[in-house]
Amino acid sequence: MTLHVGMDIGGTKTDAVVVDAEGRVLHRHVLPSGHGDDAVVAKAVAAVAHVCEAAGIAPSEAASIGVGIPGLVLDGVVSHAQNLGITRLDLASALEKAWGVRPVVDNDVNAGAVGAWVAADGGLRSIAYLNLGTGLAAGLVLDGKVWRGARGAAGEIGHVSVDPHGPLGPDDLPGGLETYASGSGIALQAGGEAATDVLARADSDPDAAAIRDGLFYGVATAVRLLVLTLDVEEVILGGGLTRMGEPLLEGARRVIRGWERTSRVLASVDLTARIRVLDPETPVAALGAAMRGAGRG
Amino acid sequence: MTLHVGMDIGGTKTDAVVVDAEGRVLHRHVLPSGHGDDAVVAKAVAAVAHVCEAAGIAPSEAASIGVGIPGLVLDGVVSHAQNLGITRLDLASALEKAWGVRPVVDNDVNAGAVGAWVAADGGLRSIAYLNLGTGLAAGLVLDGKVWRGARGAAGEIGHVSVDPHGPLGPDDLPGGLETYASGSGIALQAGGEAATDVLARADSDPDAAAIRDGLFYGVATAVRLLVLTLDVEEVILGGGLTRMGEPLLEGARRVIRGWERTSRVLASVDLTARIRVLDPETPVAALGAAMRGAGRG
Structure with a gap:
């Protein structure tokens, strides 16, 4: 063998x-x-x-x-x-x-990205692997090949801002996807507290709940950005934050369904069906x- | 011949x-x-x-x-x-x-996108063509081939939101890139007035100036998004709004330079050098x- x-x-x-x-x-x-x-x-x-x-x-x-x-x-x-x-x-x-x-x-x-592509279903033509770890970045498999870009910077969407009045990142820029939806970004918003601790008390603490809502917003927006820019078949979520499991997926989907209620374009691209979470043990x-x-x- | x-x-x-x-x-x-x-x-x-x-x-x-x-x-x-x-x-x-x-x-x-790629310099490996016309969308040439995506929706970045409190689009969603940086979006913000008229009086009218600032913000953010997602060699601007010429390019570059002052990552990807405007007569x-x-x- x-x-x-x-x-x-x-x-x-x-x-x-x-x-x-x-x-x-x-x-x-x-x-x-x-x-x-x-x-x-x-x-x-x-x-x-x-x-x-x-x-x-x-x-x-x-x-x-x-x-x-x-x-x-x-x-x-x-x-x-x-x-x-x-x-x-x-x-x-x-x-x-x-x-x-x-x-x-x-x-x-x-x-x-290659691992996610193989683990999900090697038959997909294109995927984005959205890594929600200490940082946030995407890996891209387009037409069965990793797309790296001109200088190896493709997929650095953690540094895209999606709210000019959003929380500041370590670079003092507001609303970066990495600030909303990564371990380091959540810790930064919470004054240094570990992301797992912040998320663990979000059901009972309004400040932590707001940070968790930001996580759902960030994940939903990252998926929207990746699908509208690249029209990949699936966005596959991985990284430490996905240990949150179904609540993460459901939180992001709730944000997306809100958009779909008024936008024909967003409803037609069917974002919720294109998100997949890998088993975090993969x-x-x-x-x-x-x-x-x-x-x- | x-x-x-x-x-x-x-x-x-x-x-x-x-x-x-x-x-x-x-x-x-x-x-x-x-x-x-x-x-x-x-x-x-x-x-x-x-x-x-x-x-x-x-x-x-x-x-x-x-x-x-x-x-x-x-x-x-x-x-x-x-x-x-x-x-x-x-x-x-x-x-x-x-x-x-x-x-x-x-x-x-x-x-x-293919026209922009050929007109700019057929030797580039990858470009995004950002069309600022009645609507806003991007065409992608990756590795010398048009990238269309799974369902032909690649490049529909006009429907990416970059401000949850931004101006509403025709679909009632806030802060879409198309609402900031297209003819229809500017007209929508200005209560139906034509974009050329709005932009023509922006030097003397604060409301029009705010819409023009939104245009610069939208173009700068679209370039940031395209380069950080795909790391294309150049983002080539075309479409009716580029008849504005140098002031459009300079307005977008001013926004980008503001980001670069605090962000090492954004400074390193050198966005301002990667923007090009085609001759609008092309x-x-x-x-x-x-x-x-x-x-x-």
Whole structure:
């Protein structure tokens, strides 16, 4: 059986999987991520060693190895992955030294988009993967290929403002989608309190409820923006905030239904039917990295 | 010399051109558009007859004929072109009867995107054509191909809201980009007065000045949205409102420079350098239709 290794090096976890050619996850191993160049590489090597051992292969015996990581990625070199303490690291070469084979390294949101596309239904022609994590960004798969844009900045919709009088982001600009609908944005609105805590008391606290309403508004608006700009078949939600589950989806849909009551155009594009939430346990970026290594997306 | 015929059937004018293989416009003939199926076809046939006569060829001798028209276009059939009085018309077949050759028919904004791409610099890999006309919509050329989306709705960013407390559109939704930055939207804000009249007195009338500021905000925000979502190399502005010229570009750039003062991300994507305004005399949709007929885009 052809086996592919995929890994997502996140700000907190390094998530490694072994998948088959169809993208079924056969083994998974998660470790806390390292911080700084050497520790990041060491943890990555360890996570892949564990998951390959479970699969009964050496890393060099995998048909391919793909890696997703935050930051700007060009020819295997990672820049500006601040949460990992990386300024500039030739990750592909460092890992090639350990394994004897060179991995395909990609930005984690792009890897996530491919993972979401494969996990949702590999038959879709185009999707946007809306990652609601510490930050907010979208990954785009158009015609079965990741669309990166002219300078790798495609999908950075967290920096689109949808309210000139909305809450200020870390850059002092109002109403950014990331400020409404990400872990860091919610914490910023709540004076530093963790997003999970803010959302947990939203049923009983009007201030927290207003922030939660902003989250629903931000998600609904991001979906509206992605569908009206790109007309992707589906917008697939992932990232930590989706652990909220059905209430998140229902909250966003309620906002959309409000728009549809008066707008024929918005009703015709059928936004509510095009939103999907992945099972939060899906190792979406690691799966996507594996599929990228296998030449998909 | 290989000659291609292109035509844009607009709400008011039917604009026909003969171009060479590189997209240079050799002849152009403009007629008022007809209203209703038969009159639209008759005017289209007449416009092409005139421009072909000037070029010394019969329509059937052109290497290709391409047509742009508002509304939804599928396999040469046009639906919902309200300004032309068309509910559903098999335009490709009707024109094929007149010419003996079948034209390539496409939506006018998609044709405009190809025209803008060719007119700007055929070497760009990706552009968005932002049409600021009676309505507001974008046409997308990604990797040298028009991106239409799953249902042909890509680029309908006029229906993205960028202010929940902004002016109401015809659908009663607030802050749509089309309400800020289109002829119909400005007229709606001004109680029915024509956009050109509103903008003409903006230097002396505070209400008109506020609407003009909204136009600059809308254009700047549309550019921000298109670049952050797609990271296209350039956003090319066209349509009637661009007759305003340099003040429009400068107004939008002023808004963008305000954002760049505090946001590192927005400064890094360099929005002001990516905006271009076409010469308003460029027959952008007719040229694009001709190039589409010739197999470009």
